[in-house]
Amino acid sequence: LSQLPDVSSETSRRSYIGWLFGLCGAAVSAVLSVPLVRFTLFPLTAKPTETKWSDAGPVAELQSSTKPQIRTVMVEQVDGWRKTVSEKIVYISKDPAGKLSILSAVCPHLGCSVQWQDGKNAFVCPCHSAVFDASGGRAAGPAPRGMDTLDSKVEDGRLLVRYQYFRQLVPTKEVIG
């Protein structure tokens, strides 16, 4: 179907126009793809949702006990277009000065839920027997660090906690979500 004579000037004209088309096409495509890229990258650019504060109970009640108290807190997380609410276990422990600190029940070894054992006056992990003292410090066993403390604050006489997860098997506390 080559009705076109193989004249070099004709060929070069068509090839020049071809390049022009290619350039225009590329430029237009680039502009048109901007919203597509923004749309796709949205989950990466969205700010990590600030974990909300969860209620761990009235301070007065928690202060009254000498041994660590177990509490269930409700943690709200945003997962794309849905909100999930899950129950998490925390321990509220009181240091000798009477200051309350909140410990995550997730064992820093491999993530089982540690249990307070009155008899031993210690936290013991049911999976691999890591042992922590009453304020969550590492006492014995395979855990690389003590139990993780969670951010807390007092508001209207209630203790609020910000629940987070930390990386397991490392000696320092690293937030992972």
Add this chain to the structure above:
Amino acid sequence: MNGGASSGKGLFGWFDRRTGLDAILRETLDEPIPGGARFAYVFGSALIFIFLSQVITGVFLALYYVPSADHAHTTVAYITKAVSSGSFLRSIHAYGSSAMVILLLLHVTQTFLYGSYKGRRELLWLSGCGLFGLVLCMAFTGYLLPWDQKAYFATAVGTNIAGEVPLIGGWLKSLMRGGADMGTLTLSRFFVAHILVVPAAIFAFVALHVYLFRKAGAAGPVSESPIEPKLPPEPFYPRQVVVDGVFALTIIAVLAILSHFIPFELGPKANPADAHYLPRPEWYYVPIFQWLKYWPGSLSFVGVVVIPSIVAFFFASLPFVDKRMERRPWKRPIAVGTYVFIFLALFGLGGLSYRSDHGDAGYEAQLVAQAKAAEEFMKKPFEGEVSGGNVAATVARAAAPTDPLLAEGGQLFTANSCNACHGDGGAGGPAGPSLAGIGKRLDVEHLTAALKTPSPKMTAGGMQALDLPPDQMKALVTYIGSL
């Protein structure tokens, strides 16, 4: 085609010797157009262009969309209100469907007025009729997907119309809806049709349509013979490509401006219980919507099925009926007159529909209220969906602390890592079975015994023996028994 080895050098030559790309490009671009490039010929390529735009935006929208009655509306609201460029892309896609219909009408009108269906082009015309139907299917199925009020009710009406078909109507309606009523299965069916079945058919029909078009050749101006063109041909490339490209860019610019300044609305979530809602179809279905009002009761199938079928049949058989080679519209008064009459009738029906809605104070008020509800919904910030059956139950339990024994048991359930395998609230997890309803099978003694000394089967599944002080054991067993 200029077969054989390519003489091209460099990367293009390397590629060409392996693919024959150069010959394909020449075959595509050197398509001869008798009489040269014209603006009148842009609609076909513009349709392909907008269709590709619909495919691309559609694929991206599917990144966030979920086709289920309980999530569809939330995910579309998320796209519209939260995701970057989401409202823009959705608007391009939604307005794009109107653009497809407009371009389709222009393409058909041009083909009709130019008599370009004549001269061995029967199959080309038929494949075009197939594409016409498929595009209307896309518009109809896509309209339901946001699952807002107008989507729901428009589809309820549309599927009821299918129910009017004699003999198989009831069955057809149930087939489309996935049951007697509109619901989540309707949405799944429409979604699959919209993103898989119909687009695949469109790709196939476009390929066929383009092939048959190239086989017949471009018809050229109305004075040209449809079989043996005499005017000097001009290749498709570059002039017609420029004209087509400029037109396509104009359309996309109009769509982009429209989408940016007047984003396509999403109304409140479908509420089947809303008896006041006035369903109104998208503009291109309004004439047929109005038409249906004139066919009451047992006559309805005549107006709904028989007459549209007759019109569609005559439309499709046009090149078999109108066999004269005359293409000039002023020499074809009957054909052109009928075409113009049908168009005017459709416009007239649209006008009547508008007048009946806006002439009645009650309707008018309801339509204004509906528009206002949609506007208000659009202004509200995105509200995530609180989801998960057992999560809702957990929240309900936490909100209403009942028995302290149960509360303590619930804490022990988590504290002893029972939830690690059996899931939060004993709902079941990857490593352990659900404990729901276990209290109905095992009493307190049996449950306690099973915890203290699990059966070999339980141990094999990873269950560990658990011994707690009696009061704690009682609390835990009470809790487990309550699940």
